[in-house]
Amino acid sequence: MASPVNSRFLVGIFDDDDVVMKAVREVRESGVRIHEVYTPFPVHGLDVALGHPRSRLGIAAFLFGLTGLLTAASLMSYTEKFDWPMIVGGKDSFSYPIYVPIAFELTVLFTALGMVSTFIISNGLGPTVKPLMFDLRTTDNKFAMAIDMENNKLQESEIETILRKSGAAEVNVKQF
Amino acid sequence: MHITSAVRTPLVSNGKTYADVTEDVCKQVEGRPTREWTIAFTISALVLVYGTACVFYTWWEGLGVWGLNKTVGWAWDITNFVWWVGIGHAGTLISAILLLFRQKWRTSINRAAEAMTIFAVICAATFIFMHMGRPWLAYWALPLPNTFGSLWVNFKSPLVWDVFAISTYFTVSLVFWYMGLVPDLATIRDRARSKVSRYVYGAFSLGWNGSAKTWARYEYMSLILAGISTPLVLSVHTIVSMDFATSVIPGWHTTIFPPYFVAGAIFSGFAMVQNLMLIIRVVFKLEDYITVEHIESMNKIITLTGSIVGVAYITEFFIAWYSGVEFESYAFINRGTGPYWWAYWAMMTCNVISPQLFWSKTIRTSVVWTFVLSVIVNIGMWFERFVIIVTSLHRDYLPSSWAMFHPTLFDISDYLFSFGLFFTLFLLFAKFLPVVNMAEVKAIIKSSSAQLPKSVSGVAKGERVTAPTFNKNAD
Numbered sequence: 001m002a003s004p005v006n007s008r009f010l011v012g013i014f015d016d017d018d019v020v021m022k023a024v025r026e027v028r029e030s031g032v033r034i035h036e037v038y039t040p041f042p043v044h045g046l047d048v049a050l051g052h053p054r055s056r057l058g059i060a061a062f063l064f065g066l067t068g069l070l071t072a073a074s075l076m077s078y079t080e081k082f083d084w085p086m087i088v089g090g091k092d093s094f095s096y097p098i099y100v101p102i103a104f105e106l107t108v109l110f111t112a113l114g115m116v117s118t119f120i121i122s123n124g125l126g127p128t129v130k131p132l133m134f135d136l137r138t139t140d141n142k143f144a145m146a147i148d149m150e151n152n153k154l155q156e157s158e159i160e161t162i163l164r165k166s167g168a169a170e171v172n173v174k175q176f
Numbered sequence: 177m178h179i180t181s182a183v184r185t186p187l188v189s190n191g192k193t194y195a196d197v198t199e200d201v202c203k204q205v206e207g208r209p210t211r212e213w214t215i216a217f218t219i220s221a222l223v224l225v226y227g228t229a230c231v232f233y234t235w236w237e238g239l240g241v242w243g244l245n246k247t248v249g250w251a252w253d254i255t256n257f258v259w260w261v262g263i264g265h266a267g268t269l270i271s272a273i274l275l276l277f278r279q280k281w282r283t284s285i286n287r288a289a290e291a292m293t294i295f296a297v298i299c300a301a302t303f304i305f306m307h308m309g310r311p312w313l314a315y316w317a318l319p320l321p322n323t324f325g326s327l328w329v330n331f332k333s334p335l336v337w338d339v340f341a342i343s344t345y346f347t348v349s350l351v352f353w354y355m356g357l358v359p360d361l362a363t364i365r366d367r368a369r370s371k372v373s374r375y376v377y378g379a380f381s382l383g384w385n386g387s388a389k390t391w392a393r394y395e396y397m398s399l400i401l402a403g404i405s406t407p408l409v410l411s412v413h414t415i416v417s418m419d420f421a422t423s424v425i426p427g428w429h430t431t432i433f434p435p436y437f438v439a440g441a442i443f444s445g446f447a448m449v450q451n452l453m454l455i456i457r458v459v460f461k462l463e464d465y466i467t468v469e470h471i472e473s474m475n476k477i478i479t480l481t482g483s484i485v486g487v488a489y490i491t492e493f494f495i496a497w498y499s500g501v502e503f504e505s506y507a508f509i510n511r512g513t514g515p516y517w518w519a520y521w522a523m524m525t526c527n528v529i530s531p532q533l534f535w536s537k538t539i540r541t542s543v544v545w546t547f548v549l550s551v552i553v554n555i556g557m558w559f560e561r562f563v564i565i566v567t568s569l570h571r572d573y574l575p576s577s578w579a580m581f582h583p584t585l586f587d588i589s590d591y592l593f594s595f596g597l598f599f600t601l602f603l604l605f606a607k608f609l610p611v612v613n614m615a616e617v618k619a620i621i622k623s624s625s626a627q628l629p630k631s632v633s634g635v636a637k638g639e640r641v642t643a644p645t646f647n648k649n650a651d
Contacts, residue, residue: 017622037388040194040363041619047392055393061400075319079328088332098332101415105340108404112348116355119397120382123390129383131362138386139363141194141618 007150007176009035010159011134012168014143017043023145023166024049030162035148038138057122061115068110072103134174146174187281187620189464194618197465198363201610204460205364209607212459217607220599227593231306234586239309241586247579248569252587253307255561256594259444260300261342261416262437262557265409266445267293268349271356272405275398281473283616284465287360288456289449290353291609295601296448297346299594304342306590334418341415348408352401355394358384359615413441420564426507427568430495436488443481443527444557446474447550452602454547456611465612468541475540478553482531485560489528507568515580516567519559526556 012027014020020037024046027034037046076099080086085093120126135144145168147159154162160171192200209217234241244251267289274282305311317339319329329336361381368374384390417437420428430436450471457466496508511520530552534540539549571578605611 038386039388039391040198040386041359041615042391042395043388043619044395046388050388052389052392055396057393057396058400065404076331079319080331084327086330088330091332095332101334101337101411101418102331102340104407104411105337105344108408109344109347111404112351112401115397115400116351119355119393123393125358125382125384125390127379127382131365131378131381131383131385133366133385136366139359139366139384140198 007148009134009174009176010147010149010156010163011172011174012145012147012163012166013135013137013170013172014145014167015141015169016167017041017143019167020143020145021046021049023163023168026166027145027147027162032147032154032159032162033151035146035151038134038144038146040139040141040143043143057115057119060118061111064114064118065107065111067114068107069103071110072106073099076102132176135172185467185469187284187467187469188617189467192464192621194621197612197614197617197621198367200462200465201360201612201614202364202367204606205608205610206367210459213603213607217600217603220596220603222596223592224596224600227589227596230586230589231302231593234306234590235309235311239307241584242590243582243584243587245579245581247572247577248566248581250307250565250569251581252562252583252591253303255558255565256591257300257303257307258416258437258561258565259558260296260303260594260598262413262441262444262561263448263554264293264296264300264345264349264445265413265438265441266449267291267296268345268352268405268409269442269445270449271352272402272409275402276406279473280620281470283620284462284467284470284612285449285453285474286616287353287356287609287613288452288606288611290349290356291602291605291611292445292448292452293349294346294353295598295605296445297342297349298601299598301342301346302594302597303590334415334422337415338419341412345408345412348401348405352398352405355397355401356613356616357609358382359386359394360610360613362386363614364610410438413438425568425572426501426503427511427564429504430492432488432491432495436485436492439481439484439488440527440557440560443478443485443531444554446478446481447553447557450474450478450546450550451554454543454550456606460606460611462612465617468543471543471546472541475534475546478550479531479534479540482527482553486528489524503573506571510571511563511567514567514571516563516570519563519567523556523559523563526552527560530556 012023014023017039020039021043024034024037028049028051034050037050039046077094077096081094087093091098134146135142138144145163147163149156152159156173163171188197242251242253267286270282270289271286274286305314308314317329317336319331358381361377362384365374365377365381368377414434414437417433421430421433423429453466453474454471457463493508493512496504499505510516530549533545533549539545566581570580
């Protein structure tokens with residue numbers, strides 16, 4: 001997330017997720033570009049309404065899983081077949097059905113750790129990251145729609161009217 | 177769309193608003209510790225200190241301080257290990273499997289249940305380290321290049337699978353739980369008054385600001401995590417059961433072990449969730465979030481899994497006779513009528529008969545009955561593992577080496593250690609972290625709340641029900 005420096009934002013505060021959902025549509029239809037909407041809980045369909053592209057996290061997860069599977073397969077086949085062949089319980093040194101449990105576990109482990117790391121990095125999260133809060137109440141019970149004034153041609157007063165008409169309870173100015 | 181069938185009772189009662197959810201859950205985190213918490217924490221910490229001393233004595237002296245003998249080489253250590261791992265399974269079932277099945281009632285209980293999972297797996301792991309006797313050599317279980325030639329671990333052994341399964345299970349559960357906590361930690365961060373808590377909760381909330389894009393990715397990630405955790409949780413107890421099933425001991429060498437162990441794990445896990453939740457909802461005044469509806473749903477799962485376990489017990493007995501194998505038959509006759517008959521019948525009564533009482537609606541919606549029966553189920557599940565392990569071992573192929581197992585003070589104290597550890601960790605969690613997933617409860621509150629005041633919600637519930645296309649337009 002690029003940190004906006006010296007940007008002026010108009011922040012519409014909404015009380016309800018259904019209202020903010022409707023407002024996103026109305027505000028976009030009236031030609032205003034929305035920077036982002038901040039909500040206290042996931043609102044389904046909001047990313048689609050805002051026109052965000054579909055997340056590609058699934059692809060990352062699949063690739064990490066594949067890495068895990070290949071790691072397990074190569075580790076076990078190398079050690080059991082080439083490095084130190086060993087017959088245990090009358091089974092051939094290379095008996096692949098018996099590799100299934102560990103191959104599965106490592107697939108899951110790599111998928112989970114890889115995907116979560118990708119999520120954290122791609123969203124610019126981290127223990128030392130200072131959150132970009134448009135309104136502190138958005139982690140409690142309010143929904144904030146941030147509009148970057150640099151990106152919009154309309155006047156501030158016009159945008160404020162549009163926000164209020166679409167259901168905003170308050171409209172504040174936030175400067176970063 | 178926020179539409180709920182009229183016959184469903186609300187999941188969150190008394191018309192709680194979004195702000196109420198934050199307030200009710202954060203109150204525990206922000207306020208001073210209550211008297212009940214302080215007393216409970218002191219007791220747990222004292223038990224933990226005593227237990228730790230006993231565990232170190234066990235390591236110092238060696239496993240001879242336990243009641244093991246050359247016939248019964250596994251007893252309370254492995255019993256406790258399997259028991260704790262099993263308890264952990266309910267948390268993942270609630271957070272992953274019920275998420276995939278879109279069971280909204282899980283939102284009020286998943287946080288605490290997942291915490292229980294993590295702490296239970298930690299307790300289980302401590303028994304593995306105790307059982308090793310020489311825990312400083314634990315790294316021998318890992319496939320590391322070593323100084324003994326290029327000899328590797330035996331990948332064909334279920335004990336090595338267990339190392340991978342348990343450590344993966346612990347890591348993935350921890351990550352799943354922590355990612356679920358991040359938005360709620362941000363809530364606490366933004367409400368925090370003191371500098372220290374703003375800094376600490378700020379660092380752990382990773383700079384979360386709840387943007388729509390982050391939430392969309394977050395939901396997607398949770399779904400994939402749930403998708404991979406579901407087979408993971410089933411695989412863990414399957415592999416634990418293979419520790420027994422791949423051996424040639426009569427009573428252990430059984431192909432029904434994997435489903436039977438998984439059902440038993442969920443059974444005991446839900447009983448433990450009930451015990452913890454029934455206390456939490458009263459002490460933290462969360463009766464509106466963890467309602468009788470939740471308790472009843474969990475009791476239904478307990479009845480289902482308890483019945484599966486019952487069928488498994490009877491199947492085992494039948495197959496022991498039907499197989500015509502003399503040793504197999506004897507192992508089971510010995511379980512029911514041998515010197516450990518009391519353990520077998522304690523298991524049968526607690527696990528097969530007692531959960532059937534939940535067919536009565538009065539009993540399964542009663543808090544007292546639920547609590548008592550959940551304790552009984554957990555006792556029964558401990559006996560199940562004891563019966564499987566000790567009674568299968570104590571009379572082996574050679575009658576001259578038949579023996580009994582007598583627990584010593586250190587068997588008991590090392591078991592107490594795990595309770596001290598579990599409750600100390602759980603109480604710390606209950607004090608410093610939100611015990612209910614606020615973000616998820618807020619997301620279901622409208623569809624499940626009886627009456628949400630119009631002033632708060634903006635649109636009254638009545639309007640939403642009469643005009644269900646409201647949200648559809650936005651898509």
